[in-house]
Amino acid sequence: MQIWNFFLIFALAALLFWSLGAFFAWKGKKALAVGATVAGLAVFLSYVIVLWIALDRPPMRTMGETRLWYSLFLPLMGLIVYSRWNYKWLLSFSTVLAAVFITINLLKPEIHSKTMMPALxxxxxxxxxxxxxxxxxxxxxxxxxxxxxxxxxxxxxxxxxxxxxxxxxxxxxxxxxxxxxxxxxxxxxxxxxxxxxxxxxxxxxxxxxxxxxxxxxxxxxxxxxxxxxxxxxxxxxxxxxxxxxxxxxxxxxxxxxxxxxxxx
Missing domain, CATH: 1.20.120 (Four Helix Bundle (Hemerythrin (Met), subunit A))
Structure with a gap:
């Protein structure tokens, strides 16, 4: 079975953790917000690593693979800014954007094989x-x-x-x-x-x-x-x-x- 078939499981788990992190941020529970967001990042990064090993190359060649990095980096950047400046809304914002890219990957599986121009x-x-x-x-x-x-x-x-x-x-x-x-x-x-x-x-x-x-x-x-x-x-x-x-x-x-x- 192709590794992309497991993407839904990892994506839903990561989104659940990120959503919990955003919720705890709004509630002012910073430690729980950071912990949940880190857990989501660990889950999603695990999938990226597994995909990297399965493809025997960095997953950056197709549109679908690139959107994986968007979905990973957005919560990470949100977490960094939230941890430093305590903007509660940023975790919600980064989670929503990550969810958009994940949804595109799920609804348009053809982009997993659509190779981008070399510059991208x-x-x-x-x-x-x-x-x-x-x-x-x-x-x-x-x-x-x-x-x-x-x-x-x-x-x-x-x-x-x-x-x-x-x-x-x-x-x-x-x-x-x-x-x-x-x-x-x-x-x-x-x-x-x-x-x-x-x-x-x-x-x-x-x-x-x-x-x-x-x-x-x-x-x-x-x-x-x-x-x-x-x-x-x-x-x-x-x-x-x-x-x-x-x-x-x-x-x-x-x-x-x-x-x-x-x-x-």
Whole structure:
């Protein structure tokens, strides 16, 4: 029997543990949340290792195999951020995303044999995408906080606690965005021989990175119009969407952009 036939068992067990971890996180039981999430990671990693041994190669050649890494890394990244900054919602977010990728693997078994282009089989590809997902989640949460403080706060000045939450979301999200850009550069170097090609997606990523850096420096000054800082976050989130979709406002670079493939 093919090893993929056992995937459902491992996937359901891992999702059960991750869901328990998310539940315990919301209840404020950090030790149980971490323990359950680690147990789920151990179960899912066991399947990846068994698949690796059965295939006699790293499982990174097909779309289905790559989504296994998405499903593994997402709860891991969520666990790291939750353990450090105690954002209770992150374990729920990472669990839902992991469940989406697992469901796709279960409902579309044909992707298990659909070989991807060689560039997407790079060991840097999956971490690059996962890190970006975590950056988008955190910076998206910062946008929600900014919108709330601007439009639903009844014209009251944000409290120190609310500023701390907003700033920390930006700091951590910006750090993940930086790591995502660096891992993407390493991926491009391995696949095409250059770290940066100035394609639309890379250009928007650079603009977004700089825009959030402006917010960080503005807030560290602790001076000026703080509502302006919140509006900067609103604008930055629009740039973040451009970064995600890679809106082509520039002439196409020579050759086909790698991002055309991984967004499809």
């Amino acid at each position: 089989q790079s060991p840097w590809f999956a971490p690059h995408v996962i890190i970006y997902m975590m950056a988008y989640a955190l910076l998206g949460a910062a946008f929600v906080m900014a919108a709330y403080l601007l439009f639903f706060h009844h014209h009251q000045a944000p409290s120190d606690k609310e500023w701390t939450i907003t700033d920390n979301l930006v700091y951590v999200g910006w750090a993940f965005l930086t790591l995502g850009m660096l891992s993407g550069a390493l991926w491009a170097k391995m696949a095409w021989g250059n770290y940066w090609a100035w394609d639309p997606k890379e250009t928007w990523a650079a603009a977004t990175w700089l825009a959030y850096l402006v917010y960080i420096h503005y807030r560290l000054r602790k001076q000026g119009n703080m509502r302006f800082a919140l509006w900067v976050l609103i604008v930055n989130f629009a740039l973040l969407q451009m970064c995600w979709w890679g809106i082509n406002y520039l002439p196409s670079a020579k050759g086909t952009s790698v991002h055309t493939y991984y967004m499809n």
